[in-house]
Amino acid sequence: MRINSESLRDLKLLKHYRLIRKWACKKYKITDADLELMFYLDALDLFNKDDFKKGVYYYSWDNRRWNKLLKEDWIIVWRKRNRTTQKYNIYKLSMKSKQLIARVYRILSGEEELPILKDSSTYTNKVLNTAIKNFNIKKYEQL
Numbered sequence: 528m529r530i531n532s533e534s535l536r537d538l539k540l541l542k543h544y545r546l547i548r549k550w551a552c553k554k555y556k557i558t559d560a561d562l563e564l565m566f567y568l569d570a571l572d573l574f575n576k577d578d579f580k581k582g583v584y585y586y587s588w589d590n591r592r593w594n595k596l597l598k599e600d601w602i603i604v605w606r607k608r609n610r611t612t613q614k615y616n617i618y619k620l621s622m623k624s625k626q627l628i629a630r631v632y633r634i635l636s637g638e639e640e641l642p643i644l645k646d647s648s649t650y651t652n653k654v655l656n657t658a659i660k661n662f663n664i665k666k667y668e669q670l
Contacts, residue, residue, distance in 0.1 A: 547634050560587050564586055572619065573619050603618065641659050
């Protein structure tokens with residue numbers, strides 16, 4: 528089955544994408560660009576550092592992003608180089624990344640409720656929690 532623009536639009540997946548993206552970034556302490564880059568890398572499955580660099584052109588510049596994602600275990604080495612037959616490492620998203628991406632898709636599709644942030648000490652988090660409550664209420668009204 529091929530999806531066309533009308534059927535994709537009828538699903539209304541992107542209606543609440545910004546809210547869900549903001550929630551994911553706050554909860555997992557990553558930037559918007561990091562999350563969207565993980566979506567890009569998830570589509571590639573296995574990638575090298577050059578693929579990563581090509582994907583980074585779409586997002587805000589952060590020369591520490593690669594090391595940060597590796598250090599925080601969002602990206603892991605799938606195959607190490609051995610300097611003879613394998614000239615470079617091959618990477619993939621970690622289970623942690625895959626679970627985050629799957630959760631975002633489940634929330635976008637309405638299979639899972641959007642959880643409220645535990646930390647409501649800042650004004651931004653209070654506003655985000657109010658938007659999340661409204662999102663969850665509207666979702667149940669549509670059922």
